Amino acid sequence: MRKFALPLLAAAAVAASLSVTPARADDITIAVAGPISGDLAEFGAQMKRGAEKAVADINAAGGVMGKQLKLEVGDDACDPKQAVAVANDLVSKGVVFVAGHFCSGSSIPASAVYHEEGILQITPASTNPKFTDDASASGWDTLFRTCGRDDQQGSFAGAWIAEHFKGKNIAIVDDKSAYGKGLADLTRAALNKAGMKEVLSESITAGEQDYTALVSKLKDAKVDVIYFGGYHPEAALIVKQSREQGLKAPLLSGDSLNTLEFATLAGKAADGVMFTNAAEARNLPSAKAVVESFRKDGFEPEGYTLSTYAAIQVWAAAVKKAGGTDAEKVAAAIRSAPYDTVIGKLAFDKKGDLTAATYVWYVFKDGNYAEMK
Secondary structure, eight states, X not given: OOOOSSOGGGHHHHHXXXXXXXXXXXXXXXXXXXXXXXXXXXXXXXXXXHHHHHHHHHHHTTOBTTBOEEEEEEEOTTOHHHHHHHHHHHHHTTOSEEEEOSSHHHHHHHHHHHHXXXXXXXXXXXXXXXXXXXXHHTTOOOEEESSOOHHHHHHHHHHHHHHHTTTSOEEEEEOSSHHHHHHHHHHHHHHHHTTOOOSEEEEOOTTOOOOHHHHHHHHHTTOSEEEEESOHHHHHHHHHHHHHTTOOOOEEEOXXXXXXXXXXXXXXXXXXXXXXXXXXXXXSGGGHHHHHHHHHTTOOOOTTHHHHHHXXXXXXXHHHHHTSOOHHHHHHHHHHSOEEETTEEEOBOTTSOBSOOOOEEEEEETTEEEEOO
């Protein structure tokens, strides 16, 4: 089981949202929800800072329909049960919109609560296709995401691996999570479709510290490349222990490695590790002013900071277009036209997915990461 900073028995206490914006009687209450605590708290911090900045900027520009936004923060620690507790707590706070959650395994169960209570949800990070596919199949239409899907990411990664490592021994490892296993399975499918068969498939238990047995299996299989579906703490341990045990096979993974904390955890072993993600939003002209403002405050808006900011931008613009915060009307407004955001112009399909999502490779070197040229 993944380690958490707080025990699940304390979920009710953790679920209590933190008000980060002073409240007034006529405020519109929205929320951001993600892993504020636990071993994925780095991503929760990104989401929180992105949401706080978006709310501050919108309020400074006059708010939404003449009203100021009040922000609540829900901490799910990336645990599905805790995510449901957070969702119910946010309902009790009168929230009309949630930017979240981070982990697909949290967003999916929480979405049932939001749907039932008429709350619109936009995740800036949950990439499992089931998030929107299952909701759409059930007739729900108030779920969206400002990130791509794992079938897009997996198709890109699997085909690329087949092309660039033709004839090599590929291992695919996942952490059994909705995100990690889903991404690994879809990458495997694309790899197989391209004519390559992995030599080893393994699953780990997130939160473990010793991957000696896994590394031994990888070495015995004479693995040339490791593809890992999971989060950065486990990826860091796997690559670090691989190098310590003499296994030099490069490690490739998905968008959950887009944090400098990975390099901090992996040390020198991070060099050469690659991951897929959307093109770097911080370099977009649309992000220039916001990025400069973040940096002036001493915060680097990496990872999911800007996609969280964008989620709130989309919702706020759609509320103005819809003439109110009713989730169904806002959802219809979101689908009706593209919206200019900090991460570019975003348009959404019937399911709530982006109509266009492209992926590129990033590589770590000397404690940082950059797009591969």
